[in-house]
Amino acid sequence: MIKFKHNPTKNQRITSEFGKRDFAGLQFHSGIDFGAITPGVEGDALYAVDDGIVKVSKADSGNKNVGYGYYIVIEHEGYCTLYAHLASLELKVGQTVKAGDIVAHMGNTGTSTAAHLHFEVRNCLYSHPHFWTKGTYAGQYIMCVNPAGYFVKEMTVQEAINIIQEKTGIDENTIQYLLFYKYSEPLLLKLAAAMK
Numbered sequence: 001m002i003k004f005k006h007n008p009t010k011n012q013r014i015t016s017e018f019g020k021r022d023f024a025g026l027q028f029h030s031g032i033d034f035g036a037i038t039p040g041v042e043g044d045a046l047y048a049v050d051d052g053i054v055k056v057s058k059a060d061s062g063n064k065n066v067g068y069g070y071y072i073v074i075e076h077e078g079y080c081t082l083y084a085h086l087a088s089l090e091l092k093v094g095q096t097v098k099a100g101d102i103v104a105h106m107g108n109t110g111t112s113t114a115a116h117l118h119f120e121v122r123n124c125l126y127s128h129p130h131f132w133t134k135g136t137y138a139g140q141y142i143m144c145v146n147p148a149g150y151f152v153k154e155m156t157v158q159e160a161i162n163i164i165q166e167k168t169g170i171d172e173n174t175i176q177y178l179l180f181y182k183y184s185e186p187l188l189l190k191l192a193a194a195m196k
Helices: 159-170 171-178 183-195
Strands: 014-016 019-023 026-027 032-035 043-045 053-058 068-073 081-088 102-105 116-122
Touching: 053 081, 068 102, 081 102, 159 171, 159 183, 171 183
Parallel strands: none
Antiparallel strands: 014 032, 019 026, 032 116, 043 102, 053 068, 068 081, 081 116
8 A cells, every 4th residue: 555654855846747748759757746946956855755675776778868867766565666867876776764764866867857856656566567567558657656645744733733632632721831832843743743
């Protein structure tokens, strides 16, 4: 079952959606592209969406200037994620990662017009025979799924307060007292995430 524990990038500005499109001779986009925090500037940290093991860490077709450029594939429990157009390769095949670990930095390698992350989700393990098999619909990879529904929604402070009160029974006066603390918001968000 696909379930993200972390988002792949802090910036959620999507520059190209999953699905039908016409770019560089391709009729289908098998992932979602996220733009850089500062448009055109490489180097944004990219994160593992779940615990996993690195299955691929290489340049597409042995050349960082074609296709995905530098890319990695991480196998999770029952699915894989692919991060492409990376600035460099920072992980080795066989390395384990935890959700939220930095796995790469955004780049502009391969068939790319600006710094961005091309992010794919494949609903199979890396060893599955159809992992790289092209489908019949205009080059679509048959195991790719739209990752849009799996991104982690950022919790609001009010949602965090509700969770904390529900789980602990802390009253409103105590919550108001905590809110005067200089770092109350990050503290409440971390507490609520741990209690969820």
